[in-house]
Amino acid sequence: MDSLSAPFVRRTGRPLSFDRDAALVSAMHLFWRHGYEATSVADLTRAMGITPPSLYAAFGDKRRLFLEAVDRYLGGIEDVEQRIVCAASAREAARDLLVAAALGDTGDDTPPGCLLASSLVTSSKEAEAVRETLADIRRGIEAALRARIERDIRKGVLPSGSDAEMLAGHVFAVVQGMSTLAKDGAGRGKLMAIADSAMACWPQVS
């Protein structure tokens, strides 16, 4: 049981001298604020309080550290796609997404904007594979929302003439856009108002 729940418990050798998760959170905040490519390994090791060999031993390389930071970020929002699937309705799922974005983009103790939306939009050729990985995650969340909308259309909760791709695309464009607005200085009240505005065009239940 012990070897299953924690299969990689170290039994010999010099112990880690730093808190791996705390270091990961530090890296996440740096990527969150400055993006993937503009954050250097030197910046990371300074913020994480470790030296480069420790970073590479613990996380592989910069790319894998970043992807792990993204995982940790999305887990912190408690598995976005699952919340969409389990929402009471597509409308509630959309509203949840918009409100979570507005709140997450304007946290007091976190950088402005959204790590998923803004840390790797454009990239050099070297980072294009990482960019595509992030784009896959973004498209996956949008697809989950679209599927949730289609389910409500089939169930008759939404009018049969509703365009699922359009609605999901609209919500997702607003989520992505709010991140840039937040980085440009927009506050929580403004983003919440934008979320309300985006929901105003949602098809009414007849």
Add this chain to the structure above:
Amino acid sequence: MDSLSAPFVRRTGRPLSFDRDAALVSAMHLFWRHGYEATSVADLTRAMGITPPSLYAAFGDKRRLFLEAVDRYLGGIEDVEQRIVCAASAREAARDLLVAAALGDTGDDTPPGCLLASSLVTSSKEAEAVRETLADIRRGIEAALRARIERDIRKGVLPSGSDAEMLAGHVFAVVQGMSTLAKDGAGRGKLMAIADSAMACWPQVS
């Protein structure tokens, strides 16, 4: 008259061996596709067909070349703020902005997405001043749209209860978000549908 309309006509010395504007357009396309920081001077000189000293003589440095490329980009959309001011109504200004974004983000001969929206969202500390310059432009366009909305509210074209900051913020979030969607592969039809969806929540003229 000649010295006023073209004050910098060269009268002596070796002539430029390249088309300055064509080189600027090449640079603009590179910044457009890969963003400001991920585009290196070596990438630029290769695409522009010139050597680094020629680039620095003609454009100053990477930062000024980028800002000039942004100017050229916005001029290509024929002075965005002016179009907002001159539009028949705030509603038409918003629709114009959304449609222009949907079309501009998905041109056949241009990179996907919007140079203004996506080329410098996150940045290293070194590029933060450039980022702030771009953020100023973004906020300026949003402020112009907001002012146009407030004008229509005062004129009674829009209901007096309308929230100008919310409406302008919503339109602008969609414009910014569409750029990321385009970079992630969304096509023109989808972005146009999103533009329609965003306009659906616009206050109806009574």
Add this chain to the structure above:
DNA sequence: ATCGTTTCCTAGTGATCGTTATAAAAGCCT
């Protein structure tokens, strides 16, 4: 043809990029 001016390319500047070889240090085991 020579001069002054401007642009051209070659080759390089020091700094920083992501990453790693090396070996000392620190723990558990027998």
Add this chain to the structure above:
DNA sequence: AGGCTTTTATAACGATCACTAGGAAACGAT
């Protein structure tokens, strides 16, 4: 205490970063 394993820090790797001397080349003016 002496091995065995793993992490540690120092110091560097070659490549690329933005940028620029230095001198040859190409023009108009005289």
